[in-house]
Amino acid sequence: GEDVEQSLFLSVREGDSSVINCTYTDSSSTYLYWYKQEPGAGLQLLTYIFSNMDMKQDQRLTVLLNKKDKHLSLRIADTQTGDSAIYFCADGGGSNYKLTFGKGTLLTVNP
Amino acid sequence: NAGVTQTPKFRVLKTGQSMTLLCAQDMNHEYMYWYRQDPGMGLRLIHYSVGEGTTAKGEVPDGYNVSRLKKQNFLLGLESAAPSQTSVYFCASRASTADNEQFFGPGTRLTVL
Numbered sequence: 742g743e744d745v746e747q748s749l750f751l752s753v754r755e756g757d758s759s760v761i762n763c764t765y766t767d768s769s770s771t772y773l774y775w776y777k778q779e780p781g782a783g784l785q786l787l788t789y790i791f792s793n794m795d796m797k798q799d800q801r802l803t804v805l806l807n808k809k810d811k812h813l814s815l816r817i818a819d820t821q822t823g824d825s826a827i828y829f830c831a832d833g834g835g836s837n838y839k840l841t842f843g844k845g846t847l848l849t850v851n852p
Numbered sequence: 853n854a855g856v857t858q859t860p861k862f863r864v865l866k867t868g869q870s871m872t873l874l875c876a877q878d879m880n881h882e883y884m885y886w887y888r889q890d891p892g893m894g895l896r897l898i899h900y901s902v903g904e905g906t907t908a909k910g911e912v913p914d915g916y917n918v919s920r921l922k923k924q925n926f927l928l929g930l931e932s933a934a935p936s937q938t939s940v941y942f943c944a945s946r947a948s949t950a951d952n953e954q955f956f957g958p959g960t961r962l963t964v965l
Contacts (some may be wrong), residue, residue: 749892772952783856783942783956784895829894838883838902838949839910844894 743767745843747830752849759820761846763813763830772833773806774840775815779826787815787828817848825850853878856957858943864963865933873928873960875943883946884926885910885954886918888939895942901926933964 747763765773771792776784790797790804790813797804803816817824827847831840859874875884886898887910897910901920915937917929926945930937943957 774952781959783958784944784954785956786953789952833952836949837952838946839885839897839900840954841897842887842895844892 743832743834743841745830745832745841747828747843747846749844750847750849752851753820755820755822755850755852757820759815759817759824759848759850761815761817761828761830761848763815763843765811765813765830765832765841767832767834767841768811769835770811770832771835771837773804773813774829774831774833775802775804776829776831776842777826778829778845784829820848820850822850822852824848855879856943856945856955858941858957858960860960861958862961864965865930866965867934869933869964870929870931871933871962872930873941873943873962875926875928875945875957876924877926877945877955878924879945879947879955880923881945881947881955882923883948883954884920885944885946886916886926886928887942887944888912889942889959890939898928898941933962935964938962938964 774789775787801818827845830843885900887895899918904923944954
């Protein structure tokens with residue numbers, strides 16, 4: 742089946758930028774997603790990008806997509822302690838009705 | 853709107869016992885999903901439904917059954933629980949494939965002894 746890979750841990754200082762990387766294998770992917778999970782809670786959609794775009798910006802969040810290399814990244818500017826959470830990359834595949842999730846990156850923001 | 857709710861929030865079972873997890877959504881969504889989350893494994897899709905009366909297998913369906921008799925409810929059943937089914941279970945719903953957001957419930961933490 743299709744696969745989504747991301748690093749498991751990232752630690753940054755408050756105020757710095759965070760960059761979380763993801764790779765996927767499905768060449769037919771239409772949409773790619775970033776979800777956030779805070780402790781003890783379900784996942785919340787942060788942002789998504791359509792496969793014909795290479796960048797999307799939403800306030801402090803910037804998503805970059807390199808479709809040729811099947812590489813997706815999420816940049817969080819001015820990272821705050823409230824950004825500490827697990828971030829999941831997800832691939833909608835060709836049909837976009839079910840998602841394949843990566844294992845999640847635990848972001849720790851140190852004051 | 854309550855969004856996506858899950859019942860129960862916590863449960864402890866003994867090996868071999870059965871139980872049903874209930875997911876309910878009040879957003880009139882067509883698509884519903886059951887995932888399990890295990891440390892270091894991310895979220896894995898168990899079963900999903902693309903509409904009332906339909907179900908389909910996901911990535912890890914063995915040991916689970918589902919039903920979608922009403923549009924707003926999606927039930928996940930464990931007929932004979934095993935310790936390997938100890939996990940956190942999340943339900944999600946989505947309006948359609950044209951709508952890109954899956955809404956997640958708060959999770960059910962299940963321990964099988």
